[in-house]
Amino acid sequence: MSTGTIYALSSAAGRAGVAVIRLSGPGAGPALAALSGKSLPKPRAASLCELAHPKTNAPLDRALSLWFPAPASFTGEDVAELHIHGGRAVIAAVLDALGTFDDLRPAEPGEFTRRAFEAGKMDLTAVEGLADLIDAETEAQRRQALRQMEGALAGRVALWRRQIIKLAALVAADIDFPDEDGVPGGLLGKARPGIKDLANELEAELVCGQKGVRLREGLEVAILGAPNAGKSSILNALAGREAAIVSATAGTTRDVVEVQMDLGGYPVTLADTAGLRDASDEIESEGIKRALARAQRADLRLVLFDATLPPDPQAKAQVREGDIVLISKADLSTDTPDFLRVSVKTGEGLDTLEARLRDEVVARAGITEAPTLTRARHIRALEDAIGALTRAEMAQEAELCGEDLRLAARALERLMGKVDVEDLLDVVFAEFCIGK
Ligand SMILES: Nc1nc2c(ncn2[C@@H]2O[C@H](COP(=O)(O)OP(=O)(O)OP(=O)(O)O)[C@@H](O)[C@H]2O)c(=O)[nH]1
Ligand SMILES: [Mg+2]
Numbered sequence: 057m058s059t060g061t062i063y064a065l066s067s068a069a070g071r072a073g074v075a076v077i078r079l080s081g082p083g084a085g086p087a088l089a090a091l092s093g094k095s096l097p098k099p100r101a102a103s104l105c106e107l108a109h110p111k112t113n114a115p116l117d118r119a120l121s122l123w124f125p126a127p128a129s130f131t132g133e134d135v136a137e138l139h140i141h142g143g144r145a146v147i148a149a150v151l152d153a154l155g156t157f158d159d160l161r162p163a164e165p166g167e168f169t170r171r172a173f174e175a176g177k178m179d180l181t182a183v184e185g186l187a188d189l190i191d192a193e194t195e196a197q198r199r200q201a202l203r204q205m206e207g208a209l210a211g212r213v214a215l216w217r218r219q220i221i222k223l224a225a226l227v228a229a230d231i232d233f234p235d236e237d238g239v240p241g242g243l244l245g246k247a248r249p250g251i252k253d254l255a256n257e258l259e260a261e262l263v264c265g266q267k268g269v270r271l272r273e274g275l276e277v278a279i280l281g282a283p284n285a286g287k288s289s290i291l292n293a294l295a296g297r298e299a300a301i302v303s304a305t306a307g308t309t310r311d312v313v314e315v316q317m318d319l320g321g322y323p324v325t326l327a328d329t330a331g332l333r334d335a336s337d338e339i340e341s342e343g344i345k346r347a348l349a350r351a352q353r354a355d356l357r358l359v360l361f362d363a364t365l366p367p368d369p370q371a372k373a374q375v376r377e378g379d380i381v382l383i384s385k386a387d388l389s390t391d392t393p394d395f396l397r398v399s400v401k402t403g404e405g406l407d408t409l410e411a412r413l414r415d416e417v418v419a420r421a422g423i424t425e426a427p428t429l430t431r432a433r434h435i436r437a438l439e440d441a442i443g444a445l446t447r448a449e450m451a452q453e454a455e456l457c458g459e460d461l462r463l464a465a466r467a468l469e470r471l472m473g474k475v476d477v478e479d480l481l482d483v484v485f486a487e488f489c490i491g492k
Contacts, residue, residue, distance in 0.1 A: 058170055061087070062163035063154045065147060066491035072142030077150055078491065079136045080129070080168055083159040088121060088136040091153060097123050107138070109153045116153060117146050131168055132175025166488030170481065173473065180473025180484060181209045184431060187487045188272060195321035196421075200271055204430060210472055216441075217468045219254055223247045224461040230454040244454045251461070255445040258438055265429030265438065270355065270421040272430045274316075274323035277413065278351045281360030282368035283307050283331025286384035289400040290360065291315060291328035294410065300328045307331060310343035312350050320414045322421050327354065332370040348374075356416050358382055358409075363389035363397070380412060433471075440467035 061081030067074070079087055085096055090110045097103035100122065107116040120139040129135035140146055154160055169186060172178050178186070185204030192198040203209075230243035279287045283306035291300050295315040301308055313328040327350050330343030351357055357379045361367050363386050375381060386397035386404050396412065398405035429435055441464045448460035469475045473484075 061160050064163035064491035075140050075142035075147050077138045080131045080133050084134045084136040087157050099125050116149050131171035132177050165490045166485035170485050179210045194318045194323045213468050220465045223250050227454050227458045251449040258442045265435050267421050268428035268430040275355045276325050277356045278327045278354035279358045280351050281371045285360040285362045288328050293400045307340050312346050319417050322417045360384045437467050437471035
């Protein structure tokens with residue numbers, strides 16, 4: 057439980073037109089009154105004030121203040137906001153003045169949001185959605201985070217939980233009236249199809265959930281091929297800048313070179329790697345080891361074959377289902393094999409490659425409109441719920457079935473942060489920066 061009155065700069069650090077300092081807790085009102093030298097302004101209306109240091113009376117800044125009395129505030133407590141000029145010295149002076157109040161202290165990272173959670177203003181998935189919204193770098197990430205913050209995921213989870221509770225009531229009735237319908241265990245038999253349907257629905261959700269997690273974390277695309285096949289040239293062409301060194305010397309790229317891209321709203325990390333061959337050079341061998349490790353964990357791989365050479369056997373051995381196979385340096389050879397031909401010299405095939413990449417990324421991370429799981433934590437909770445539902449469906453006795461349904465409901469409650477949250481909270485809120 058977080059207590060006392062906290063304050064922090066809630067806008068980004070550094071020079072800006074306006075900076076926002078936020079206070080939350082019982083001391084917020086008295087501090088605002090003392091700094092502005094007048095009584096509290098009308099709730100939720102901007103009011104102009106001259107801020108002065110409470111001890112020395114020296115003027116600090118002319119500011120806008122906002123007053124949100126409890127409980128109608130972000131944290132559910134008394135909240136005051138100061139919109140001051142965003143110069144570093146102004147911010148430092150106002151924070152310094154706030155530090156002179158005995159009952160005020162600087163906020164911990166995420167502490168404002170934590171108070172909102174503890175006041176029941178947000179469930180844990182909404183808190184995570186807010187953290188993701190602040191961190192969102194692409195359009196698709198922003199949409200996903202906003203939906204989650206607005207409770208789309210929580211709404212679905214609550215619906216599933218209600219279904220489980222209904223099924224549990226049916227099973228409990230079976231314990232109380234075991235011979236209902238003249239058939240022993242009749243009600244348990246009635247509950248079974250519902251349990252199975254729900255387990256299937258959650259199972260389908262897991263598949264979408266993997267996409268949600270990928271969208272949140274970003275996808276990895278690795279570029280593989282023989283030395284000199286033109287991998288770095290492709291990376292540079294896709295990135296639109298000279299991120300990696302290109303040269304006619306085979307074995308130029310040693311380390312993994314990464315470029316972050318926004319492909320149609322989806323975040324992608326493109327990784328150029330060392331050309332695959334049996335290298336005797338120690339540094340190059342290490343580079344090849346890294347290339348293979350990267351290829352292993354990549355969501356998608358581009359495998360290049362030089363149009364002027366016979367297909368390289370080591371690169372060929374790497375090709376697996378789902379990879380995009382490319383023929384590079386298409387300008388140097390007119391052969392037309394069945395693969396996508398590209399040339400960075402003439403630009404041939406580059407648009408097609410980009411469109412293909414985008415399609416593949418959308419297929420792996422694309423979310424349509426349904427809210428979805430976005431974190432490993434959500435996936436685990438859902439897997440626990442599915443496990444418990446599957447056991448419940450197979451249970452021969454109503455007591456055992458009821459117990460597993462209870463466990464399934466508990467897994468969903470954990471997802472929303474309603475139970476077993478203590479160790480989770482520190483992890484979730486540590487993602488926030490101070491002032492959020
Ligand atoms: N004509 C032509 N030359 C190309 C093309 N793409 C790459 N090259 C040339 O091929 C050579 C190797 O290109 P890189 O992009 O460095 O190849 P790489 O696969 O990264 O090579 P390593 O890092 O050594 O494994 C350079 O001289 C490039 O200019 C192309 O589309 N057409
Ligand atoms: Mg290279």
